[in-house]
Amino acid sequence: MKLKKKYIAVLLIFIILALCLPKVTYSIDSKLISNDLRPIFVIGQGMAKDGGTTEYRGLGYQIIRWNRLVNGGIEYGYEIYKAPNYRNLNDGPTTKLTFIKNQQSGN
Structure with a gap:
């Protein structure tokens, strides 16, 4: 009987972790990407x-780090999506990206 209670306790802890870990x-x-920092709990997908x-996947979410070359500079920014609403990189960003002008050296 003690062994059965032990298994139930372990199973209950596992279920609680499985439900809470993705949210954490x-x-x-x-929070990291809102401060323009790299996410840490994700794996690069391509x-x-x-x-x-770059596309990253976490536990039930997708992060896209936009870094696009455009005329005169680079556009960059982050977007995050929860499953199952993942986006295709070919669709382009849905938010306004930050633009950085190319620095040209004068000779």
Whole structure:
């Protein structure tokens, strides 16, 4: 009987962790990208050939780090999406990206 209670306790702890862990990692990563920092609880899924746009996946969410070469500079920024509403990189960003002008050296 003690063994059965032990298994139930372990199973209950596992279920609680499985439900809470994705929310905690999403919360931390969304706070990081809102401060323009790299997320830490994600795995890179690929890079587009547009200047370095990268897709990351976490526990139930997707982060896209936009880094696109455009005329005269680079556009960059982050977006985050919860499952199952993942976006395709080819659709482009839904938010306004930060623009950095190219620095040209004068000779």
